[in-house]
Amino acid sequence: MKAVSVEEAVAMIPAGASVMVGGFMGVGTPERLLDEVTRQRKSGLSLICNDAATPGKGVGKLFDAALVARLTATHIGLNPKAQQQMLANQIDVDLVPQGTFVERIRAGGCGLGGVLTPTGVGTLVAEGKRQIEVDGRPFLLETALRAQFALVHAFLADYLGNLSYALTSRNFNPIMAMAADTVIVTAEHIVPVGVIAPDHVVTPAPLVDYLITNG
Amino acid sequence: MDAQTIIARRVAKELRSGDLVNLGIGIPTLVANYVPADLKVFFQSENGLIGTGPIPEQGMAHPTLTDAGGRPISALPGASTFDSAMSFGLIRGGHVDVTVLGGLQVDAEGHLANWMIPGKMVPGMGGAMDLVTGAKRVIVAMQHAAKGKSKIVPRCSLPLTSVRPVNLVVTDMAVIGFPDGRATLLETAPGIGIGEVMAVTEAELVVPDNVPEMRI
Numbered sequence: 001m002k003a004v005s006v007e008e009a010v011a012m013i014p015a016g017a018s019v020m021v022g023g024f025m026g027v028g029t030p031e032r033l034l035d036e037v038t039r040q041r042k043s044g045l046s047l048i049c050n051d052a053a054t055p056g057k058g059v060g061k062l063f064d065a066a067l068v069a070r071l072t073a074t075h076i077g078l079n080p081k082a083q084q085q086m087l088a089n090q091i092d093v094d095l096v097p098q099g100t101f102v103e104r105i106r107a108g109g110c111g112l113g114g115v116l117t118p119t120g121v122g123t124l125v126a127e128g129k130r131q132i133e134v135d136g137r138p139f140l141l142e143t144a145l146r147a148q149f150a151l152v153h154a155f156l157a158d159y160l161g162n163l164s165y166a167l168t169s170r171n172f173n174p175i176m177a178m179a180a181d182t183v184i185v186t187a188e189h190i191v192p193v194g195v196i197a198p199d200h201v202v203t204p205a206p207l208v209d210y211l212i213t214n215g
Numbered sequence: 216m217d218a219q220t221i222i223a224r225r226v227a228k229e230l231r232s233g234d235l236v237n238l239g240i241g242i243p244t245l246v247a248n249y250v251p252a253d254l255k256v257f258f259q260s261e262n263g264l265i266g267t268g269p270i271p272e273q274g275m276a277h278p279t280l281t282d283a284g285g286r287p288i289s290a291l292p293g294a295s296t297f298d299s300a301m302s303f304g305l306i307r308g309g310h311v312d313v314t315v316l317g318g319l320q321v322d323a324e325g326h327l328a329n330w331m332i333p334g335k336m337v338p339g340m341g342g343a344m345d346l347v348t349g350a351k352r353v354i355v356a357m358q359h360a361a362k363g364k365s366k367i368v369p370r371c372s373l374p375l376t377s378v379r380p381v382n383l384v385v386t387d388m389a390v391i392g393f394p395d396g397r398a399t400l401l402e403t404a405p406g407i408g409i410g411e412v413m414a415v416t417e418a419e420l421v422v423p424d425n426v427p428e429m430r431i
Contacts, residue, residue: 098340098342122377122378170296
């Protein structure tokens with residue numbers, strides 16, 4: 001793990017990059033990183049995030065600044081700007097059931113080619129996908145999902161990069177921290193090694209590439 | 216009593232002590248208000264919490280404790296938090312005893328459509344498809360008709376949420392179940408006659424000899 005400023009970290013992300021962002025309706029989202037992505041105007045992003053949050057909050061800022069070209073998400077109904085951009089064909093949107101979304105990312109981080117899920121069988125979601133029977137029950141083959149960058153928000157990070165999370169701000173963060181080539185983390189608090197007990201570390205330090213310094 | 220209250224109170228009667236329950240947004244959220252205090256039900260919020268509590272008092276909200284709509288909530292003693300893979304493992308894996316969801320249409324075989332109106336409303340399915348596919352019991356809580364049009368239809372014209380049929384539909388006029396795979400009128404709302412229900416139901420309903428009034 002390397003500690004870097006938010007400016008340095010975001011400078012590493014090229015325009016058009018695929019980026020996973022943790023958070024659920026903007027809760028548990030690395031706001032400082034998104035502010036900087038917006039300031040540096042990283043456009044044409046391929047965004048993977050549970051939802052589009054709301055204007056002005058979380059990844060909503062990326063839609064405010066029209067930086068997203070492609071979105072993989074489970075729900076965008078609470079962000080009218082994202083909806084408008086989708087209906088105007090300014091962004092390509094792939095809507096995925098939430099359980100499938102997280103399992104695809106988990107698979108991407110765990111070296112699996114995908115997962116078999118009953119969710120979506122016989123619905124619009126099944127279109128173009130392989131259906132596989134296991135013990136007589138139909139499942140959809142949902143392929144793994146990875147990104148070049150994961151932007152993760154933790155509650156505590158220690159000086160090595162071990163992470164723990166708070167309450168419902170955990171959500172997709174530890175899963176995404178497994179599934180990207182480069183993992184960049186912001187934390188509410190940076191604490192000495194040992195403050196997070198081994199049993200309470202959720203994301204082990206070797207998974208974290210960059211920790212954003214305070215200030 | 217207004218339509219939403221009738222529905223929420225009736226659905227609350229379906230919950231049993233020890234149940235792990237997931238409530239969708241809208242009318243389903245109101246169900247928690249009518250669960251008797253002595254009934255120990257665990258409510259899950261799919262953003263990663265079991266043991267959701269009421270909306271915190273003014274000034275007590277915390278930005279990391281929210282419901283699936285991103286609104287502040289509280290957690291009860293004994294609550295637990297987890298990531299989204301665990302949360303949907305619970306849902307898809309059959310560990311959730313009851314899910315209560317809103318609906319746009321339910322058909323005569325119990326299929327639910329509740330996530331999109333093509334060309335009009337495409338918000339995304341969120342967790343609905345996983346909930347309907349994986350929960351042990353699926354209860355739909357919705358108005359019987361919208362703008363005078365029946366929401367209980369012979370066959371869903373809107374895209375399905377799952378091919379798995381729901382277990383129960385509770386509306387402001389009736390309770391409908393699906394024994395033998397066919398929509399069956401189980402109860403009528405207080406003051407509503409069977410004829411009135413039939414008149415605003417597009418789907419064919421099986422009407423047993425005895426159809427009691429909802430007890431709420």
